[in-house]
Amino acid sequence: MAELLARWHRAMEEIPEAQWQALTAPAGLPFYSWRWLQGLETSGSVAPRQGWQPCHLSLWREHDLIAVAPLYLKGHSYGEFVFDQSFAQLAGQLGLRYYPKLLGMSPVSPVQGYRFHVAAGEDAAALTALMLELIDDFCREHHILSCNFLYVDPAWQGLAEAAGCATWLNQQSLWSNGDFKSFDDYLASFNANQRRNIRRERRSIGAAGLTVTPLAGDDLPASMVRHMHSFYARHCQRWGAWGSQYLTEAFFAFAAEQLRENLVLFSAHRGDPFDPVAMSLCVYSHDTLWGRYWGSTEEIENLHFEVCYYAPIDWAIQQGLRSFDPGAGGSHKRRRGFLAQPRASLHRWSDPRFDSLLRGWLPPANAQLLEEIEAENAELPFSRRDLPLAAPQGAPDEQPEANSLGRGGDLG
CATH class of the missing domain: 3.40.630.30 (Gcn5-related N-acetyltransferase (GNAT))
Known part of the structure; x- marks a missing residue:
């Protein structure tokens, strides 16, 4: 990896569109295209004054872009739909500053598929681990407590977990054809x-x-x-x-x-x-x-x-x-054919006390979430022989639920 050069970017325009697209296009997600993210930035929808500072990470071998991670410094938790307000409260109780935090997602879009995009032929596991080390260094240098990757691609999730990320499950909705x-x-x-x-x-x-x-x-x-x-x-x-x-x-x-x-x-x-x-x-x-x-x-x-x-x-x-992700909403989606689905977010925390507390809380919280999903789907108004079960793939309301560590969604 010694021949690789890492760069941090404050804007999409610092990264050539053609090279970005060569890495992200195979995933087939419009929300991670160069133009989509560039449009959010240039339109003022995603900007420091809105609490979103672009902070993209790239890896280069000479003039060739071989990996990118779309990242943002966030001054709040809005527009994410994975509610971590109780995490912020816990940080305050421990005398820690929760914001700004580092965030990986397509802004204001609770769409499954976040990953580090790596060039074909490269070692995705090794580059994932390297980029996470670079992110850890960045967070320590700038006194950032947490890095969070939301709505992650299941195919990438295992690589990030193997490199030390903690998994938090949230519930979203999906229709399958x-x-x-x-x-x-x-x-x-x-x-x-x-x-x-x-x-x-x-x-x-x-x-x-x-x-x-x-x-x-x-x-x-x-x-x-x-x-x-x-x-x-x-x-x-x-x-x-x-x-x-x-x-x-x-x-x-x-x-x-x-x-x-x-x-x-x-x-x-x-x-x-x-x-x-x-x-x-x-x-x-x-x-x-x-x-x-x-x-x-x-x-x-x-x-x-x-x-x-x-x-x-x-x-x-x-x-x-193949499928329709309807966005945010509540139980009214269930009766119209959208199954509850678990979606994973991945997290890293730089403070050992904070990290230990949350990693201890996550396994039972995730188990409870899966039980809730099973119970919800058992009540769906389908004829049992025709139940269109879907592979796990996601989002509830922007306002946090009372007495919870967070569940999320958009305007659907």
Whole structure:
């Protein structure tokens, strides 16, 4: 490893786009593309004044980029959806400063898949261990108590655990495609009572005079992506201080021009799909759909369920997508076909007392979380023979639950 050079970066623009993409593109996650992360930075959505300081780590062999870790210094815990406020409280009780902390994730996106991206042919285990050592050195030098990697890629998780990271499980949601050919095929997996409920909810949208139209690819004008900001802002403002409006109008303008190939809007309208009453914005790859944001100008019963769950599931089936991660939310997702899933975050703490306390707490906490997931999924309204079980893959509400060490989610 002696021939390698490590660099820390305060902005994505310090790293060549082509070389970043060569490392991250194989994972197929739009949220870790150079343009996505660059857009967050240049739009002011992710910036020091917002409590997000880009602090990306790269490894080079001469002029070749061989590994990158998207990282941020955080001055708070918002926009993460893995709630560590009790960790911060414990740090205060021990006389330790919890913030700033070092964080690895795609900002404000609780999307599974975080990892150190390593060039093909390189020793991923050795480079993971080396980069973690560099991160430990950085944290000691700058008196940073913790480094946290959220929503990690299960394929990378074992490498980081072997290098000393502690695992904390949180609960999120996932819909999986059981080779359905239509939404009716999907409905057939529910018990009779829930099939009636979902059909009733979907019919109520038509009774309100609304149609929901997906807009993607050539059918998605840039103007509609820009227009989505007004729906997003309206929805956030409804919640006042808890609204969590992270993305700026400039990010939607950037996305309209640079990110449209991975975006799909679901427009609820009376006649013209480009004159919507409500919209949701989703992101998709070759096999996965992610629910992100929504908003409405009218209060219409069941409209949220249609625009954010049913229409996207219908579209995902038509596109042959493997799964749909709906974003944040609560138990209402379960009854609409989203299974509870464990998602792992990985952590390192520089203070021995703090490290010992949390590593002692984690195993029983993780075991309890898995029991809760099993109990939740046992109550799902599926016919048992058709239960579309999914491989563990995730997110609940930005406001912390009382008396917990944290569970998390976004605006879905």
